[in-house]
């Protein structure tokens with residue numbers, strides 16, 4: 131397993147437990163400690179810490195860290211790509227993970243494959259932000275890379291948006307804007323593994339926020355899955371080339387919209403709401419792909 135956390139968080143621990151239960155020999159690798167090399171003969175090698183070279187058949191990638199610089203992100207992504215170039219099967223794949231991590235890229239790809247998404251715009255122009263809020267009304271400003279609801283803002287006032295935009299731009303953050311598109315006080319989290327929809331939960335927003343993330347205190351409840359929900363969730367996962375995903379879906383007057391697709395979802399809320407633990411499913415999926 132590849133992660134950046136010094137101690138594996140809950141979902142990662144469950145994956146490790148499942149791997150060990152199946153008798154797989156497992157390493158927990160911190161991505162910051164991996165070194166990639168191109169050797170004199172043109173061969174590729176990855177080592178860990180100060181010396182030994184790493185030989186693995188497959189890996190579950192559970193985190194690349196909250197990276198402060200473009201250079202560090204590239205280093206870590208290139209390490210993952212080097213594993214793949216050397217024939218190591220990563221779940222999720224680096225391509226899939228990158229598609230999902232970049233929220234604008236994900237939205238672009240989803241829209242072009244026919245998955246309904248909220249109206250979305252990315253800009254570096256604070257006037258465009260301000261005018262967009264004037265035109266759209268309720269507007270969500272999101273970090274391009276983000277999770278668990280942290281950092282997203284809901285604005286309705288073009289002047290407040292302008293001030294926020296100035297601040298974000300001064301920190302070299304582009305402005306990712308989405309029209310607020312949700313007719314309920316909840317959203318739906320769907321868990322997909324391979325060709326299977328494991329289940330879904332409603333996530334009800336707490337009273338003091340508009341966000342429905344479990345990390346923001348959402349209350350969860352098992353949700354029914356209709357054909358359209360199954361179809362949109364599976365299509366979103368496949369479009370982003372993900373092996374497994376947590377798909378965030380909103381309900382609107384015009385049907386479902388996808389807010390984002392998580393390539394490294396946590397599932398405490400899902401597990402609590404459905405009684406289904408995705409860990410064995412993900413491990414079975416990885417092992418069956420490795421045997422092919």
Ligand SMILES: Nc1ncnc2c1ncn2[C@@H]1O[C@H](COP(=O)(O)OP(=O)(O)O)[C@@H](O)[C@H]1O
Pocket residue numbers: 248270272276277278279280282308309310311312316317340341342343378380389390
């Ligand atoms: N365009 C939107 N309209 C209404 N609600 C939204 C919109 N985008 C996000 N949300 C709400 O905020 C939550 C967090 O947004 P999301 O894009 O999933 O980011 P994060 O990575 O922080 O989870 C979503 O689960 C949803 O409830």
Ligand SMILES: [Mg+2]
Pocket residue numbers: 278279343378390
């Ligand atoms: Mg989300």
